Structure formats: structure tokens, C-alpha cells
Amino acid sequence: MRNGEAGLRHWFENQGTLARQVSTRLNLSPGNAPVTNAACRFARASAWAAGSEDRAAHFLVLCVLVEVRSDAGVRFLKNVAPGHCGVRATGSDMSTIDDVSGVLRSLAPHHLAEDWDNVGLLVGDRERPVKRIMTCLTVTPESVQEAIDQQVELIVAHHPIPFRPLKRLTTEETTGRLLLLLIDAGIAVYSPHTAFDSARDGINQRLAEGVGLLRIQPLEPIENDPDGLGAGRWGELAESLALVDVAARLKEFLKIEGLHMVGAPAQPIQRVAVACGSAGQFLGAAQQHQCDLLITGETSFHTCLAAAADQIAMLLPGHYASERFAVESLAESLGRHFPELVVWASQEEADPLQWI
Ligand SMILES: [Zn+2]
Numbered sequence: 001m002r003n004g005e006a007g008l009r010h011w012f013e014n015q016g017t018l019a020r021q022v023s024t025r026l027n028l029s030p031g032n033a034p035v036t037n038a039a040c041r042f043a044r045a046s047a048w049a050a051g052s053e054d055r056a057a058h059f060l061v062l063c064v065l066v067e068v069r070s071d072a073g074v075r076f077l078k079n080v081a082p083g084h085c086g087v088r089a090t091g092s093d094m095s096t097i098d099d100v101s102g103v104l105r106s107l108a109p110h111h112l113a114e115d116w117d118n119v120g121l122l123v124g125d126r127e128r129p130v131k132r133i134m135t136c137l138t139v140t141p142e143s144v145q146e147a148i149d150q151q152v153e154l155i156v157a158h159h160p161i162p163f164r165p166l167k168r169l170t171t172e173e174t175t176g177r178l179l180l181l182l183i184d185a186g187i188a189v190y191s192p193h194t195a196f197d198s199a200r201d202g203i204n205q206r207l208a209e210g211v212g213l214l215r216i217q218p219l220e221p222i223e224n225d226p227d228g229l230g231a232g233r234w235g236e237l238a239e240s241l242a243l244v245d246v247a248a249r250l251k252e253f254l255k256i257e258g259l260h261m262v263g264a265p266a267q268p269i270q271r272v273a274v275a276c277g278s279a280g281q282f283l284g285a286a287q288q289h290q291c292d293l294l295i296t297g298e299t300s301f302h303t304c305l306a307a308a309a310d311q312i313a314m315l316l317p318g319h320y321a322s323e324r325f326a327v328e329s330l331a332e333s334l335g336r337h338f339p340e341l342v343v344w345a346s347q348e349e350a351d352p353l354q355w356i
Contacts, residue, residue, distance in 0.1 A: 095338055097154055097188050098126035100133065103337045104156065107330070108192035108199040112222065112229060117194045118160040123179065124188020130154050133338075135331040136346035137324050139189065144178050146348040148185045155182070156334070158327050160191035196326070198222075198231050203276045203326040208233040210253035210325075211246060211272065211295065219273050219285045232275035232282050234289045243267040243313050246293060254321045258355045262304045263313030269293045276322045283307055297322030320351035 101121050113119045130153040136143040139161040147155050162175055171177045182189060196202045198218070208216045219232030237246070244265035251259060273286035273294045280299025283306060294312060297319035307314045328345040335343040 094129040094131075095341060096126065097121065097124055097128050097130050097190075100130055100154060100156075100334065100338065100341075101126060101190055103334065104190055104192055107333060108196035108202060110195050111225075112198040112202075113193065113195040114231070118163050119191055119193050119195050122160055122162060122189050122191055123182060124154070124190075126188075128153060128186070128188065130188075131341060133331075133334060133341055133343045134346055135327040135334070135343070136349050137320060137327050138349065139178055139182075140349055141174075141178065142348040142350070143346045144181050146346055147187050148181065152187060154188045154190060156190050156192070156327075156330065158191065158193060158196065158323055158330075160193050161189060192330075194231070196330070197276055198229055200227060200229060203323055204231075204233045204274055206326055206329065207253075207274045207276055207295065207322065208235050208272075211249050211274070212237055213272055213274075214238060219275060219282055219289065232273060232279065232285065234271065234273040234286065234291055236271050237269065240268045240270045243269050243293065243315075246272070247315055250295060250315055250317060254317050254325055256317055256321045256355075259318065259321075260304075260316035261314070262307050262316075263293070263311075267292070267313050269313060276326075277319055283312065287312060295322075318351060318353060318355075320353070324349075324351075 105120075108119075110119055132150060132152040133154045133156060134143070134147050134150065134152045135156040135158075137157070138159045139155065139157045143155070143157070162179065166175070169176045169179060171180055192199075197204055199205070204219075205216065213233070213235030214237070216233050216235035218228070218230030219234050221228065221230035241249075242265060243261065243263050246269050247259060247261055251257070269292045271289065271291045271293075273282060273289060273291040275282040275294070275296045277297045278299065279296040280303035282296065283294055283299075283303055286294040287310060292313060293315065294307065295315045295317075298316055299314070304314060304316075331343045331345040335341070
């Protein structure tokens, strides 16, 4: 057997027959503890019988087959094949932070992120196993406490932390305090941010579909993107609606009670641009596409004045509402990819702005 992971993979590929025989003989099914124990005993006996080199390999095959996660299994592997423990000893079939990162990268490819952004795994060890994942919009004292209380191994936070380069990491300011709490608790942080905003099924696509747009296209296409993706979206309503009716539709989709509106309630709207978060800078792009309305989470007073002067309407449901719905659906997507993991969207984070 060749050394290292490549060698083990090669060995596995040539052990299909043995694996099938063992599987049939033991009637193995994942997650069945008595069967797993039986498999461990069988592995031990067959491994010792097979000679030194194959001991670890036999056991690893069984780990793959029965999803051995027991301490006994890992101890056995460490005794028999200490040299291979780094490969899969933490759980032959257990999902790692790297596995989850891979799925997140496929849902929100990094090439879609803005140049200034900081996306991907920002805190943590990608080799660590993961059982519990919490998504949230932002890492806050509340979401960090929830993650610690709920013993998660990974937070998928839409907004990056850290975002800017750090020169020191101390408890004297909020970012350092939160990061140190997470690091102490062994919690990793992955942030998809603008890659998720722009992804095929990302926030802006969902927002555009949520208000009923058709023929949806990127507001600012990425040059030569093979999938024709880019930042923001624009599209057309099936029929012209009054601004106030589009607002009602948006409120219903985002499950919110109120929003800010720039424009006359009866203003006819057909072509609509959307850009989640704080994206008033897309006003020019929305105008270039001759949109009647730009929907974004929040923007400045002066951008609202500029929109009003150019008679383009704006709906501003708030930064939180314009993105939070998507971290809830991201938790559902991850749950579907990793049915053995517990995944949820933070229950404790809230919009810091109150609509009263
Ligand atoms: Zn945001």
C-alpha cells in the first residue's frame, strides 16, 4: 500500500469486492449502533488475521461502510494504524468543515464575489468534523452566544467576520471579542457574502423571483462569466402594477410590516431592479436598464433624493429583511446536502432597527 491519502484511496478502489462481501455478511446499515459494534469486532478480527499492512485498510473500509464514529473505533484505528490517523481517524465518513465549505462554494462560487469582499472560510480548521451548523446574517453577541449554547462547530454568516485586515485580536473591541469567543469554543466561520448575493440561486435571484419578476438578468454582468451571472438582478413584472402594490408584494414575500418608499403610490411599475443589502450604488445601473423601480435593503438620503429627481421609485425594506430570508433558505439547502447534520438559521439574531 502506498503511503498517504492517495494510497488509501487507491486501495479502497481495489477493495470493492471485499467491501461488498463484508457489507452483505454483516447486513450493514449506516447509523445502526449494534451493527456498527459488530462491524468493529469483525474489523478487528479480520484486520489482525490479514497482516500488518492490511489492518488499517480493512478497518478503514469498514469505517466507510458503517459510518463508524465511536470512540472505540477511533481508538482502535489509532492503535492499529497510527500513521493513518490523520487521514480519516476523526471519523471515516464524518462531514468536515471542508466538505461543507465545498458545498457552499458550489452554491456561491467565489469568482462571483466582489473584489473588495472577504469570502470563504474565515475562521477555523477545515479538517475538523462538523455535526451542527448555524446560519445567520451577521455574527453578533446574540448569534455567538446561541452558537456556543447550541455547540455548533460551524457558523455560516452571510456578512464576513473578520472583514477588514486585523492588526490585533483582543477583547478590547467587538470584533476581537466575538472572534476570541468563537475561537475559544472551537467554532469556525464561513462567509459567502457577495458570492451568495450574485449566485445562480442567490439572494438577488430569490428576491427577484419573490416579487414576481420574469426574464431575470444580472444588473451588472460579470464579463465573460460562463454562466452569465453578475451582481444584482433586473426583470419585468408580468403586467404593470402600482408602486404600492409592488410594495405589498415585497412585504408579503419578506414577511415584514413596513418599508420605506420613494415615489408616488400609484406610479406604474413594470421593469424592476433588485440588489439586496445596502446597494444604492446600483441606481445608475437600474436607470441604464430603464427600470421603473430599484429595490434595495437600505440606502442614503441623498441616493433617495437622486432617485426621486430622476423619477425612479425605490422600495427599502431594510438591510436585515432584504437578506435574512436567504440565510433561512441557505440552512434548508445545507440540511438537504447533509441530512445527517443539524442545520438551522439563528433564532436569536434580530434586526437592530425596530420598525415602530
Ligand atoms: Zn448585507
